[in-house]
Amino acid sequence: MLRGNTAFLKGSIFTIGLTVLLLFIILLPHLADEAATLNPEFAYLKMPVLIGLYMTGVPFYIALYEAFKLLRYIELGSAFSKLAVNSLNGIKIAAVSIMFLYFMGMVVLATQSALHPGIGLIGLIIIFASLIITFFAAVLQQLLRSALELKTENDLTV
Numbered sequence: 001m002l003r004g005n006t007a008f009l010k011g012s013i014f015t016i017g018l019t020v021l022l023l024f025i026i027l028l029p030h031l032a033d034e035a036a037t038l039n040p041e042f043a044y045l046k047m048p049v050l051i052g053l054y055m056t057g058v059p060f061y062i063a064l065y066e067a068f069k070l071l072r073y074i075e076l077g078s079a080f081s082k083l084a085v086n087s088l089n090g091i092k093i094a095a096v097s098i099m100f101l102y103f104m105g106m107v108v109l110a111t112q113s114a115l116h117p118g119i120g121l122i123g124l125i126i127i128f129a130s131l132i133i134t135f136f137a138a139v140l141q142q143l144l145r146s147a148l149e150l151k152t153e154n155d156l157t158v
């Protein structure tokens with residue numbers, strides 16, 4: 001049963017990664033061209049915004065990779081290990097990086113008077129989701145650390 005659950009989650013991670021990659025390659029450049037055409041006064045922001053969005057892809061894929069590794073550790077029966085704690089730390093750092101990049105992007109767009117309310121709302125939703133992931137990973141990381149300490153104490157006692 002556990003292997004089926006982790007296989008489903010691994011498939012979900014792969015699907016999410018592939019979907020975002022296709023959006024980055026196909027949809028994002030098209031949307032940037034369209035936005036530059038509809039708003040020629042902000043056309044000079046097309047490349048900086050695209051670069052900023054592509055920069056957020058790096059921590060996103062790092063988080064996906066760390067989640068994939070964490071699932072692998074769970075499959076191997078080493079969910080309560082230092083490796084699992086390290087994977088959660090990687091996810092937490094990636095989520096904080098995404099929050100920082102989106103926040104800075106929104107600040108830059110706001111200073112250029114180019115922060116459309118819809119774009120701002122999407123940015124805030126992504127920041128909030130990253131914040132939730134950060135706290136969730138931190139709580140799980142602390143839980144695993146506590147379990148590791150208990151396991152170490154039990155191993156020493158026996």
